[in-house]
Amino acid sequence: MKKGKKLIFEMSRPGRTALDLPANDVACGPLDKLLPSRFIRKTPAELPEMSQPDLMRHYTGLSTRNFGVDSGFYPLGSCTMKYNPKVNEDVCRYPGLSQLHPLQDSGSVQGALKLLYEMEQYLAEISGMDAVTMQPVAGAHGELTGLKLIRAYHRSRGDNRTKVIVPDSAHGTNPATCTICGLEMFGIKSSEDGSINLDALRAAVGPDTAALMLTNPSTLGLFETNIREIAAIVHEAGGLLYYDGANANAIMGIVNPGDMGFDVAHLNLHKTFSTPHGGGGPGSGPIGVKKRLIPFLPVPVIDFDGEKYTLDENRPSSIGKVHAFYGNFGVIVRAYAYIRAMGPDGLRRVSEDAVLNANYCLSQLKDIYHAPFDRFCMHEFVLTSLKQKPYGIRTLDIAKRLLDYGYHPPTIYFPLIVEEAMMIEPTETESKETLDEFISVLRRIAGEAETDAALLKTAPNDTVVGRLDEVAAARKPIVKWTN
Numbered sequence: 001m002k003k004g005k006k007l008i009f010e011m012s013r014p015g016r017t018a019l020d021l022p023a024n025d026v027a028c029g030p031l032d033k034l035l036p037s038r039f040i041r042k043t044p045a046e047l048p049e050m051s052q053p054d055l056m057r058h059y060t061g062l063s064t065r066n067f068g069v070d071s072g073f074y075p076l077g078s079c080t081m082k083y084n085p086k087v088n089e090d091v092c093r094y095p096g097l098s099q100l101h102p103l104q105d106s107g108s109v110q111g112a113l114k115l116l117y118e119m120e121q122y123l124a125e126i127s128g129m130d131a132v133t134m135q136p137v138a139g140a141h142g143e144l145t146g147l148k149l150i151r152a153y154h155r156s157r158g159d160n161r162t163k164v165i166v167p168d169s170a171h172g173t174n175p176a177t178c179t180i181c182g183l184e185m186f187g188i189k190s191s192e193d194g195s196i197n198l199d200a201l202r203a204a205v206g207p208d209t210a211a212l213m214l215t216n217p218s219t220l221g222l223f224e225t226n227i228r229e230i231a232a233i234v235h236e237a238g239g240l241l242y243y244d245g246a247n248a249n250a251i252m253g254i255v256n257p258g259d260m261g262f263d264v265a266h267l268n269l270h271k272t273f274s275t276p277h278g279g280g281g282p283g284s285g286p287i288g289v290k291k292r293l294i295p296f297l298p299v300p301v302i303d304f305d306g307e308k309y310t311l312d313e314n315r316p317s318s319i320g321k322v323h324a325f326y327g328n329f330g331v332i333v334r335a336y337a338y339i340r341a342m343g344p345d346g347l348r349r350v351s352e353d354a355v356l357n358a359n360y361c362l363s364q365l366k367d368i369y370h371a372p373f374d375r376f377c378m379h380e381f382v383l384t385s386l387k388q389k390p391y392g393i394r395t396l397d398i399a400k401r402l403l404d405y406g407y408h409p410p411t412i413y414f415p416l417i418v419e420e421a422m423m424i425e426p427t428e429t430e431s432k433e434t435l436d437e438f439i440s441v442l443r444r445i446a447g448e449a450e451t452d453a454a455l456l457k458t459a460p461n462d463t464v465v466g467r468l469d470e471v472a473a474a475r476k477p478i479v480k481w482t483n
Contacts, residue, residue: 012048015020025238033380051349054250067408069082072407072408073407073430075424076378076408076425077244077425078425082426085454088333089334091333097329114300115332117304123335126256127256128288129265129340130289132286134286134326134327135298135321135323137284143174149296150211150263151210156317162208163200165211167187167214168189168416169220170219188200193373194222195222195224195225196224196230198230204424205234205237211239215245215247216244216251219246220373221373221382241263242263243257243262243264246271248272249350250379254352263290264287266285269332273338276334284331295317296317298322321366350428351428354379357381357426357435358377358379360437362381363367365439366383369446382423384421385420385422393457395421397457398422398442398456399422402441405445426438
């Protein structure tokens with residue numbers, strides 16, 4: 001797609017058409033006899049008039065502007081944008097799965113229920129939990145479900161705890177979920193090394209503590225080595241531990257949230273288990289719980305008596321339904337195929353390779369970019385542009401310049417506690433050659449910051465559009481074309 005290509009309306013020519021329909025051979029009366037007048041146009045729709053080849057070329061060209069894991073390296077920190085095996089797409093399109101109707105009787109969908117039931121068993125083992133529900137359809141939805149389970153548990157004990165402790169390095173959805181759930185978010189500061197400040201945690205817990213929400217590895221890409229002590233502090237105060245599974249791609253088969261001391265955990269199938277991710281969906285955020293929270297799981301619960309799978313609605317302590325039917329089934333099927341293909345040894349290798357790739361990139365870049373936490377990282381790491389600051393260069397400039405080299409930028413300005421943060425997650429699916437090329441480009445950009453800072457300040461320079469006014473784009477978006 002060349003820069004400056006015309007809009008589809010600008011290519012329109014009167015009389016051209018991309019569709020030629022035969023004349024209507026069914027007798028029909030005036031349209032106003034069939035529809036209320038308020039639904040009938042007074043003037044023809046302003047649609048572009050184009051030939052079919054021009055129309056196809058236009059939309060094919062537009063499709064090349066989309067960036068995804070199938071078109072290039074996507075080092076988006078905290079999101080695990082890894083390659084999705086295409087065999088998973090074939091499996092989820094099997095007629096016996098794709099053509100089911102959600103209102104079918106459970107007796108006629110035994111295969112689908114078996115798949116869901118087995119998936120729950122797999123994820124329970126991977127997460128170290130005793131039971132899993134597949135209903136939540138996103139990570140944030142899983143968070144909401146998890147906090148509702150925690151609140152129901154406390155209330156069942158006559159304990160109205162409302163405080164949820166959230167570290168300052170947490171995902172932004174954590175505080176939002178607390179608010180939506182009617183709970184009070186209480187933030188605590190991290191230590192200088194990026195880990196949980198144990199003194200701050202001890203000061204924060206009390207009789208009103210409902211839970212601690214924690215991502216491990218954290219959003220800084222660091223493992224909380226004091227996790228058992230953290231769990232003990234919260235449990236001694238009567239609270240529960242909630243595991244945000246956004247970063248589980250670093251720990252599969254090595255350690256699990258249950259062994260760390262967590263009581264509730266969500267997993268992101270669209271991150272860790274290689275299903276489509278981005279653009280607002282699709283997603284799946286199943287929740288696992290320890291035994292004492294099982295009675296509160298959403299209904300229906302899939303039961304198996306050794307012969308037949310059934311949907312059990314008779315759960316008096318349940319928090320109720322959290323999603324229509326039983327979650328995002330197509331995404332679950334993809335993740336099921338991935339887990340079956342990988343097996344336990346393969347899933348562990350995924351995490352080992354993801355951690356190896358991240359540490360390799362960090363080792364090759366920390367001399368030329370500032371590494372605020374120069375220690376062994378997990379599947380992702382944080383750099384900053386503080387070494388480029390004397391030349392007037394910010395992290396935003398580096399990210400925009402990466403576009404000129406054909407790379408999707410990493411996450412920037414997150415986590416919020418790191419000034420000028422640039423968060424990179426290479427994932428396990430990228431080759432050493434790809435990583436070396438990416439490292440080379442980042443080093444080249446660091447050199448440009450010293451010798452040609454103006455080039456970075458105007459970047460991107462070779463894309464369809466140049467640098468946009470991001471504040472204006474967010475506050476005054478143009479969503480309608482005018483001539």
